[in-house]
Amino acid sequence: MPKPPGPWSEPSLKPEEYRLLRDLISARTGILFGPDARFSLERRLRERIAALNLSSFAEYHHYLRFHPLSNAEWEEATELLTTNETYLFRESYQLRAFKEEILPMLATLARPRRRLTVWSAGCSTGEEVYTLAILILESGLFQTSQIRVYGSDISKRCVAAARRGVYGAAAFRATPPELKRQYFTEQPDGFHVIDRVRGMCHFGQMNLLNDDKAKLLGRQDAIFCRNVLIYIDAPARKKIIDVFLERLYPGGVLFLGHSESLLNVSTAFELLHLKEDLVYRKPVMSLRDPSNG
Numbered sequence: 001m002p003k004p005p006g007p008w009s010e011p012s013l014k015p016e017e018y019r020l021l022r023d024l025i026s027a028r029t030g031i032l033f034g035p036d037a038r039f040s041l042e043r044r045l046r047e048r049i050a051a052l053n054l055s056s057f058a059e060y061h062h063y064l065r066f067h068p069l070s071n072a073e074w075e076e077a078t079e080l081l082t083t084n085e086t087y088l089f090r091e092s093y094q095l096r097a098f099k100e101e102i103l104p105m106l107a108t109l110a111r112p113r114r115r116l117t118v119w120s121a122g123c124s125t126g127e128e129v130y131t132l133a134i135l136i137l138e139s140g141l142f143q144t145s146q147i148r149v150y151g152s153d154i155s156k157r158c159v160a161a162a163r164r165g166v167y168g169a170a171a172f173r174a175t176p177p178e179l180k181r182q183y184f185t186e187q188p189d190g191f192h193v194i195d196r197v198r199g200m201c202h203f204g205q206m207n208l209l210n211d212d213k214a215k216l217l218g219r220q221d222a223i224f225c226r227n228v229l230i231y232i233d234a235p236a237r238k239k240i241i242d243v244f245l246e247r248l249y250p251g252g253v254l255f256l257g258h259s260e261s262l263l264n265v266s267t268a269f270e271l272l273h274l275k276e277d278l279v280y281r282k283p284v285m286s287l288r289d290p291s292n293g
């Protein structure tokens with residue numbers, strides 16, 4: 001039997017409230033809640049209604065839009081709206097392609113700058129960032145002092161965990177044991193990334209829709225944005241891809257997740273066919289890039 005309405009009953013997310021919240025979330029974060037996701041959104045945000053002592057999702061929508069503390073509330077909501085699943089050495093065929101085919105190419109390209117910069121955009125708790133740093137070291141093509149790996153995520157808690165660089169057994173399910181031994185030390189609270197690797201990695205909270213913040217990272221030789229765009233709606237995806245194009249050096253490459261592509265996005269990226277993978281490359285002579293002269 002349905003619960004009678006009253007102060008003890010949990011509010012439900014009505015269709016009209018769903019549309020309002022979904023559009024607000026999309027405009028702010030790009031995160032997509034499709035036509036069938038009303039109950040998923042209700043489940044994710046319900047605890048915020050209780051925490052703020054509100055009586056409906058309409059009130060919550062109003063709070064997010066107009067309350068003086070709305071920025072703090074967006075931080076809370078973001079933690080509930082994002083999917084943060086990740087692990088070290090995820091999708092090994094892509095990582096092989098990066099190490100064996102892309103890094104030698106980037107070593108030539110980056111030689112005059114004497115620095116390699118790689119950005120993991122949507123890095124969750126940092127596993128991808130440390131994986132990339134380890135692979136670059138393992139390639140033997142760069143000195144430690146030349147390598148910068150940036151990790152960014154919209155989730156503040158994820159970025160804090162990424163900075164700590166301490167992982168439990170589940171994070172290592174795809175990690176070659178010899179690399180685990182070499183680059184992590186076991187301590188009572190988990191496996192710690194060694195200082196040499198940690199020193200190459202830098203983290204910051206960033207919404208990928210905020211292109212001004214992305215500019216602070218400078219130009220990149222490679223960008224990894226894996227398993228992020230699947231959660232993002234089409235207009236935001238297009239905006240994010242444009243940010244990546246702008247942030248890459250000419251000849252720089254973009255890695256997407258195995259189920260993601262730029263198939264329906266109009267973009268100046270060119271497709272680069274590797275032995276086991278496809279990556280996107282910013283053309284060396286890009287008409288859209290003023291830095292090309």
Ligand SMILES: C[S@@+](CC[C@H](N)C(=O)[O-])C[C@H]1O[C@@H](n2cnc3c(N)ncnc32)[C@H](O)[C@@H]1O
Pocket residue numbers: 029030031082083084085086087090121122123124125128152153154155158206207208209225226227228231257
């Ligand atoms: C599934 S994780 C992917 C982690 C890692 N790239 C991997 O492939 O294992 C997706 C991450 O994207 C982040 N994310 C979603 N929307 C974002 C946005 N608008 N700006 C920045 N990060 C976002 C989420 O917080 C989440 O941590």
